[in-house]
Structures are given as C-alpha cells and as structure tokens.
Amino acid sequence: MHVTTTSCILLLWMHTLTFVKSQGACTLEDFKKYHLYDGNFDISGMQASYPGGRQVKVGCNVGYSGFFKLLCVEGKWQHRGTNCQPRSCGHPGDAQFADFQLRKGDDFVFGSEVVYTCHKGFQMVSRTNFRRCMAEGWDGVIPVCEAQQCPSINVPNNVNVLGDAEEATYGNVVRFSCKSSNYIMKGAREIYCDENGDWKGLEDGNPTCEVVKCEPPRIKNGFVLGDIKEYNEREILNFECNLQHKRAQELPSRCTKTGDRAEWIPTPECEEIKCELTLPPLQGTTYEPAHRSRFSPGEKVTVTCEERYWIGRTRTRSVETTCIEDGQWSVRPVCQEVTCIRPQDRLLSRWEASWRDETKKLGDTVRYTCISGYRRKDGVTRATCTRDGWEPNPLCEEIKCRRQQFNNADITGKIQAEYRYNDRVQYNCRRGYEGSFTLTCREDGWHRSNECTAITGCPTTSFDRRLKVWQHGDKLYFRCEDGYKPLSKGWWGEATCVHGVWSGVEICIEEQKCREAPEIPNGEGILGNTERHGQTQEMIFIDCNEGYSAKIEELICRDGRWDLNGSLDDICKSNHDNCSPPPKVENAVITTCYRKQYPSGSEVTYQCRDKYTIEGNSTLKCTAGEWKELNIQCILYCDQLMDESLDFRAEKKKYMTGEIIEYQCKNRTGIIGTATCQHGKWAKAIECEAQSQVHGRDSQRQTVPLGELDRAVVGP
Template sequence: EVRVGCVVGYTGFFKLQCMRGRWQSIGKICQRKSCGHPGDAQFADFILEGEDFVFGSQVVYTCHKGYQMVSRRNTRRCMEKGWDGTIPVCEALQCPAISADNNVQMIGDADEANYGNVLRFTCRSSNEILYGSQQIYCNEHGQWSDETPKCREVTCPVPVIENGYVLGNIQEYKQHEYLEFECNPTYKRSEARDPTCTRTGPRAEWSPTPVCERKCKLSNPNLLFPTGGASYDPPYRNVFPPGERVKITCGDRYYISRPQDISAVATCKDDGEWTFQLTCREVTCNRPRDPTLYDWRNWEPRLKLLDTVRYSCKGGYKRTDGATEATCTRDGWSPNPLCQEITCNRRDFHNADVEDPKQTYRDGEHASYVCKEGYRGSFYLTCGKNGWSGQQQCKLHTECQKPDVQHGFIVGPYNETLYYTCEEGYKLVTKPWWGEAKCGSTEALAQCIEKSACGELPVIPHMEVESQRNNYTHGESVTINCKEGYVAQFVRLTCHQGKWNDSETSLEKICQRDHCVPPPKVTNAVVVTSRQKEYTSGSEATYQCRDQYTIKGVATVTCINGTWEERNFTCTRTYIQMHLKLLQMLYERVQLVQFHSNLIFFFFKLAAMMQDNFEWRMFVYVLLILCVNTIYTNYQTEYTSGSKVTYQCRDHYTMEGVGRITCINGQWEEEKFTCSPTGTYIQKHLKLLQMLYERVQLVQFHSNLIFFFFKKWQL
C-alpha cells in the first residue's frame, strides 16, 4: 500500500494498493477546497462563476442602479488560502450643483445631491406661475432629470374656439382680464359669464372655458336623470339644432311632463330652449286630505308609485268598491274617491210594494214592504255598508211549482225562491254559474248550453247588430259592423271554446271614433279653413302665415285614421322685415353720432372762448372728455338679458372700478366706474387738448361718412 496526498487546492487523501500487478485506489478521494461566502458588498450584487464557493470559483460584483464602483477590481477568486482581494466598494452617483432664479423658491439640497434626491420648485410671488417641471430628481447617470424651471407673470394665450371667434387683436391676456368672444350662427355660449384669465394651481387657464355649442343640448343621462332610468331617441347624441325633436322615455316609476306620460317628444326652439323641461320625475302621491277618511295608517307626507296604505272611512261612508287599502297610481290614489257615502238603491219585488218609496236610501235607513195580493206577510230591509240586509218574506198562498231545466236541475223553494244550475259539461247562457227564480214568476229560466258554446253576442258599444241569436256554438263568427263615424279594430268576432276572441280587448275599444283632435298649433301661423266639431279621416286643415312672414312648404295637413299627418312647412320672416330693424338701428346710430359730434364742437367752442380763464377752460375740457370717453363700442341692435358692454378709458386716463355693465331683465345695471386723468396737472391737460382736437375731427369725419352712406341707401 502507498498513501497519496491531494494536490494544491484540494483536501483529503487516498491509498493505492498493488493487486496482481496493478495499482488500485482505496479509501478517501480528493475534493475541492471551500472558501466559504465571499462577503456582500453594500449597494451591490454579485454573480458566481463556477461550482459553489470552492477552489477555482469566481464572483463578479455589480453596483446597484445609481451607484458606481470605486474599487480597482470588481471580482474575487477562491484560492488555496481563501478569497483573494477585498470586497468591492460602491458609492452613490452625485449630480452637479445647480441654481435657480431669485423669484423661484427651491426646496432640497442642490449642492450635494445623490442619486434619487429630489428638488421641488415654487414661485415666490402669487402673481407668477411656474414654467417647467415642478420637481426634478438626480437620475442613475448622475444627471438632473430636467432643467431648472422659470417663474413668469400669469398670462393666458388667445384660445382657439370651435364654432366661435375672439374679438379684438389682443395676443396675450394678463391675470383677471376678460376674454370677449362671439359664437357662430346657430351656436351659443355654454356659460353666460365671460371667461377670465385665472391661475389654477401651477397653470393659467380660462375660467370658464370658452365653448360655443349648438342651441339645444342634452346633458349626460346619468347626470340629468340620476334615478329616472331615462333613454333618448335618437340615442348617442346630446346636441340638436333648432326644429329637431328628441323623444325622452322615463323609467317605469317616473314621468315626464304629466304623471300619465312615461315618454314625450320635445322640440328644440329657436331660443335654444326645449319646449318643456327634460326632467324625469318620480311618480308620487301626497297624503290625502279627504274629510270622509277616519284612519290613514301611514304618516309619510309623500309616497311612491304602487305604494299601498290601509285606511278606514267615517261613519256613513264605506271604502269604494270594497277596497281594503289605497294604491298610489299615476292618476293619484286608487280607488278614487277613497270613500263613498253608504247608499242603497231602492229594491223592488214582484210580489211586494214598498211604503213611502224613495229612489236612494242612506246608511241605517229602512224600506218597509207590504206583500201583494196572492201573497201573505210584510217585511223591511235595512241599508248598510254591505247593501240591503233582511229577507223578503212574502209567501204564496199556493204551492211553488218546479219547471223542468234541460241539462240541469232545480233545488228549493227557499224563501219562495227556486235555485238552479247546469249539469257537468254544460253552463248557463248567463254569466253566473247558477240562477234563481221566484215562485209563481212567469219569467223563463236561463238556458243550459254546452261549455264550448258562447251564448248570446256581447253588447258592443257603437256596433250595429242585424239579428240577435240566443246561442252561438264553437267556431261560429259574427262580422263587426260599427255605426257611422266609428271604425272597427278588427273584422270578426269568433266563438272559441266558450269565449269570444275579443276577451282581451275592452268592448268599448272595438268600435272607435274615426276623427282627429283640432289641428296642431304652428308658430306664426293660423288655420284658415272652417273650424269643425270633429275632423273625420280625410279632413284637411290649411294654415296661413302672419303678415310679413312667408310659407315654405305645403301648408295643408290631412287627418288620416285619427292622426294628423306630419307638417312639412314653416313660416319665415321676409327679407325686408329682417332688415327693417337694422335700418332703424342705423338711423338711430347716425343720430347718436351726430349728437355727440355737435356736443363735442359746442364744448370745444366754449373752451376757445375762455382763453383768459384757465380753470374754467379746464373744467370745460373735463366735461368734453366725459362726453367722448363714455361712448361705448360693440354697438348692437338688441341686447338680450345677460349681455355685457365694456368701456375703455382713453390714453392717459385710468379706469377706477369695473368698466362693464350688464343687461338684467331689460335694464342696464348701475355704472360703477370712472375714468380719472394720470400724470402731472399741466401735462395731462396739454395732451388732453391735442386729443380733443383729433377726436373732434375724427367724430365729425365719421358723422359725415355715415350720413353719406345713409343717403346712398335711401336712394
């Protein structure tokens, strides 16, 4: 045996044994020597190259994002005596120092900023806004993410207004300044207020945003109808031009216009408003104020559709139709009225006479009866909430005879009355399944017919019946012939398994009137055909526009099956009338300019006459300036409520107050501004004198020019 040691970097030993002329290995073998964990570097990770931490393996260190390696080597190798070298060192990258303008406030360390450090910026003055990033940070490359921002005066650029345009030539507006703009025809402002250049947080913007919209619009359904479940037709639109219509359908428990209407059609008017308020309201019922109520078992002041309330009535009254509770409907509380006076119609008997007869009896009243000749006895009935109480007690002097009922049987008599019904497979031709007959009566008993038969034809209002039969069998039919002025909703009635095929249709609705309501109203027009009580199908109505209006389209509509055909005409103001107001405005404007021209010349002449009196001359100049400087611009023909007029002082004069007035309900609001002179006392009047002379010449020139054009127009 020979003991053999391991080479450098390995541990252990093994033996070689000579066996039959060959060396064989026995015992332990050599294994790579372990160096253990190489050690973690701060702000860095490492990757192992090799098998575990053993002799010959190597680890490579990499710095984290935003850090850089400051050691010469970034690797360590496992050697015979352990890891060579030292653990590498990573330091954070540092951004260069930066500075900001004096009017910019900077928060953070700008001189020694490492990776990840943040600088925040604000403006020192509230009259300035920040242009640039509000915050920057030191990135992984040791550079700042953006440049240092600047603080500048709050200004707003001229906006681009779709379907509108900005007035004036101002290219940039300062804070609190107003924007004057107009909308194109058929469009209007979304807000009545003029937009103002406003600082909003770190930005400057127009408030409210200048927007021109079509004249009629629908808000978001989720906002307009938060709980109404409304829908529009046509859908997916929210702006409509004048004359266009939209159908609004509310949810099951809501209404629009009237509580009975779930849907309605609104038309966009020329003034930008709908013909009625597009709001779905919930159907509710107020607590009833009925003096006949005794008990109302709900103290809520208002209840919703289909809510029910139990109630009772005062003495002498009963709940209508035997109801036990009231239900809130689209027509109010049902039943209506809730309580009805307890009355009983007089009841007549063929074998008795009533004493002191009346047609109607109240609660608790008695009706006394005396039996007729051939009968014996007397009795009385009492009127109550359930009708008459008591029994008829007239008895025949002779025995009651039972007639034969084919396919049926009779029981009785009970209290001088026979009761009968039909056998299985048959039914009475009348609706109740049983009948009754008084003893000695000559009235025939109702006939028993097969269950598949329908009996007599039901009574249909406004229907002509040529011949009436007692019984119609299964499969037989009758042609419906309505009276003149009425139209049948279907042609035939057929008996099918004991029922007429109109069982789901109200008998009152089978024959309906064939006429239209009066013709619809049309703006600026009136119907010139003779007024009729009823407009039958085929009737026509012709419209005529008012004076100075012209008809466009066919001005005649026809009644077709109870509905007026859709009109396709309008009344439009004639061209001459459209320009009458403009002509009148121009004439008034010319007179106004001529008046100011004459007034200015008067003051100017007056000042020239006072050359020796400087103070009086200055006083006249001030009056003259007030006259000139308060002539406003943007003159219009008419000013609607909410319109604004802006005044502007001339050069060397300062506006004190708000130089704007608003038209409110036909009246201009009070002026709250003045134009005061600036500069020294002498200089301001010298410039004023020069301005006056130029102004007088300019006004006189405009006056003559306007009169020239006006004369040309008259010619």
C-alpha cells in the first residue's frame, strides 16, 4: 500500500512537472514592459528568464516600500502584492522664528526636500537652511533663527534713555528725553531696531539735550527785525508784517519750551487785513452790500437794524461804517437791542425795579418817585425806555413856583422870579385893602393862607407922608415931596377910585434910588438887593430866555438910575452856537414845537405827509450855529396796484417813482404788459378788459382812458 501511494505521488509530480515545462518561459524584459512596472522596483537580482510556473519575489529600491510576487504562467507574468511607494519621513520639525515649505516633492516622503525661512527681523545661524527625506529619515538638524540685533547707542550724560540701547533686537523701541527741564531735545526722540538690525529714526541726528533756544522763523507776508541768530527762552520776537497785512495775534511771540521743543508762542503769523462781519446777523438786520462777510480797508458797509435795535455807539438804526487800515470798523457794525439801564440819578428816591432787573427793553416802563423838593416831570407816574433813553428827561425836576403878582398886594422881603419847594412868601395888602397873607410853594403850586379884603370907598388919608395929594371928583392927583420921586416915571400922576381903592397911586422913593426894573428884551430883570461895604445896594439880576446869554449878569443902581452900560437890546444876546428855525422841506412837517432859537446839539425830526415817503436821514442836527447839510426829500410813492383784470405778483406794499412791475391780462392769454410808478400813480402800457365787460358783449371792446383808470385804481 505504501509502495502504491508513493508511486502515485511520483506519477502526479512528474505529470505536473511535465505540464509546467510544457508552458512558455517569462523574461526580465517582459517584466519591464509590464504595465505596473516602474523604476522603483529593485530588479538587480532578477534573472534574464524564468520558466513557466516559476514564482519570483521582486523588492523595492532603497527609500521605497512594497513588493511584487511574480508567477510565470504560459509565458506571462502574473503578480500579487503592492507597487513600490516612497517611504515617509514624517514631519520635518518646526524651527522657532521660521517657516518652511516643500522645495521638492509633494509630501514628506523619500526624496522630498523642505527649505526653512527666518521670520522678519531674524537671521539664519545654521549652516544649511534645508532638510531632505532620506531612506533613514530626515537628514541634518532643524535650522536655528536668531533675532537681528542693532548696535549699541551712546548718548550724552544729560539724556535720559528709556529702553535697551545696548542690546536691542528687532522691534525694540528706545525713547530719549532730557534729564533737566531747562533743556530741550535735539535730534532723534524715538528710534527702533528694524528687521535688518539698523536703527530707524536717527535721520534727525543723534539725541542731545541743549539749552532752550529758538531760531528766527520764516514769516509769510512778514519779516523779523534785527539780525539775531538765536533767542533765549522767554525772549520776544520783534517782527513786522508787510503792507496790507497785520499780526494774526496781538500777544507778543515768546521763545517758549513746549514739551521737549522750543517754539514761538503764539506762532508769529501775518494775515491779510480784512474787516469781518459777523453773520448771520440779528433778524431784520440788513447789510449793503449783502452776501459778503470780509472787506478790505477803505470799503464801506451800510448796516440797518430793525425797529427794536440800534448800533450801540451811535444809538441809531442805520449807519455807514468804513473798514480802516487796522482791520477794524470805524463804527462797530453790530445791532444791539435797544435797552435802558437803571439811571444813576441822585434825585430819585425810589425806583421800583429790582437790581437783578436793571436793564429794560424798548417800551418797558418803571414806576418811580423823586426826593423831597422834586417832582416827576410832566406829571407822569412811570418812566418809559425809549431810543433816547428814559423819558421824561430829566426824570425829576425841581419844584419851583413862579413869582405870583397881585394888583392888591405886594411882597415883603426879598423879591425873586422863582421860589423853591416849601419857600414862604409874605404879602401885604395895598391901600384900599386890608390884611396880609402868605403863599407856600408846594408840589402842585402855591398854597394861600389868606387874601386881601377890599375897603369900600376911597379914603384920602393913610397915604405915604411923602406923597402930596388932592382930589378932584373921582380923580386923585399926586406928586412927591422934594428929594423924592414916583416909583414908575415922571414927577406927578393921577389915580382913579376903583372898588374903594385909588388905582394908579404910586409910592415915593428917594431921588438917589432907582425906579422899577426896565423891560429887558429876550429876558427878564429880577429886582433885588445885596449888601456891599455894609450898605444895601439895589440890583437887577438878569435872567435870559433859552438860547440867549447874558452879556452882564446884573444891573446896579447908581445915583437913581440903572447903570445899563449900553442899550437894553444888548443885555441878552443870542448864543453864537444857536441855530435859526430849521429849513423847510416840501410835503413835510417837523414833529417838535416851533422855536425861534435852537441851541447847538438840538435835533429836529421831519415827517412826510400821507402818500409820501421820506428819503434820507429824517433827523437834522444843529451844530455850532448851523444845521447839518439837508438831504431830506418827501417822495410820492405808489400803493400796490389793484386791478381785477390783471394777473401779477405784488412783492412790496410801496413802489417808488420809476419802479416797474409786469402783469398779464386775465382775458388776453399771452399778453404781457408793464406798469410804471409815476409820481404816485400807475401808468400801464397795455389796458386789460375786466371780466364783466368781456362777458357782456361779443366783439366790441371799451377801453378806459389811462388817467381815469389810474384814478379808479390808486385814487387821487
């Protein structure tokens, strides 16, 4: 059985061997042409040919992994296994302060190569900057990068250094300052180490600290005076500006340490001389020319304020101001609200407005009272704020009473033209009357305590003993004794009995005394007495009317005559600065009362009649005896055109002579005409028919004469 089994196996092996041998051989060249063959297989140990049925194991070259098991079947290679793949070296390793990238290959496998690059500000200190993937792994070592280092900086001892100036590396910043506040920095104030190991910021020079000094500046449109090359701290720069320019700052420019610099404070600058207008102005304020805010010297601007405002210094609503050489206005062109401040009047006893509310506006009123002996002028109870200040002006007037004269009584004592508050005047009744009485000057005038009582009949006794009288019917004739004379004139007189009193009887005065005060033109003589050298001297005190000045202040009685020292007409003379009545303006009146003389400084205001408007300044002022040049005119104006047959836009309520408006006829499409204001009436170039006329007929038209239409529209 064993022999039989062995024989069978032998026969089978021989059969298989015979079968294999019967197949074709496989060659090395066939393998090279194999579709999976590549150069990574290690074929150095293969034979040139293999018989059929032969199995061959093929490995990979160095650096690759994998293998093929080849089987030669019927002259063709069959395989099992994997292709040769490059062997991986893994991650090549990160270098500090550097990046890397593949320079060869697509992955970290055999044959690939990576190159390392240092970051900005760092440099390569290794001998090589790359690594290669070898069969045993990455060759070499990971490269090393170190920061760029800048050279050390040496500074003077008076300079502070903030930062490392000796071993600074890329990115380090070093700052410098002066140790003493009396010095300023020159050169670099801050430097930094760049990526190349160089210091940046030294362009201005190495840092040093120097005493505060300023150099003469270059001034646009100006120049520095003198030839000073350097200025010490706090010294003032002396400079001037070119023509038509001025200093931008009024303060002097000083050499000043600011921080770590020396600068001129304020900066010496010259600017073109211009006068500025503050815009926008108050509501209602207008400028001519308009829409400009800067003006050159010599240019003029007219400023007009609205009703409740004025130009502060001139206290007028409109003023022409000129831009002068220093860039200022001759009159500050600013409208301010009309106000009145609390009056500083010693005659006021009470002003019923709080101190917090001292300023009042136009039209405001305040109740007030005056001190004793004074009263509110014109009987008002409140003061009113006006464009001319508080009215009435003055607020308080002294209480005075004009001398009261009576036909039946005479003053005893000193005779005056006016008496003050609380003055008492004693009167004695004349002959034919009996009694006496006293008048007291009060706020509302004289207060009387008694009156004279008429004596019935006319007695011929009780006359002055110096008066010689004799009666003839109802007449009484008289003369004075020698050495005396009548008080009025002549040397004799007559009197008539009226209501028990002889009317016309005079008293006798000594020959060396003067008679009654004469009538003084443009003034009044007030009889009185004065003491001179221990004797009573008769005097006449001169009181001239307003606008006149007294040539002499008093007349003296000498030897029974008033020493006139000339003519009576020469005593009260017109002031040289007075003006005669103001000139006449056609179609205008003056709003103040008429006077023969107007003192210098007084003003009058003209007002035009209806349908006229004033052109020019309405106020005229008397200056040094002459009225300011008159440039006032009252000009007719046209009211708004009223015509229902016209279409037009009225832009104003008043139109002056020569002004033109355009209109269109309502019933004549496309017809445009013009109307011209001529001396208060409208003159139309084309007449238009009213709608009622057009609707009332078809073809005929009636026109209204130009003059009649004007009268119908604007009136006479």
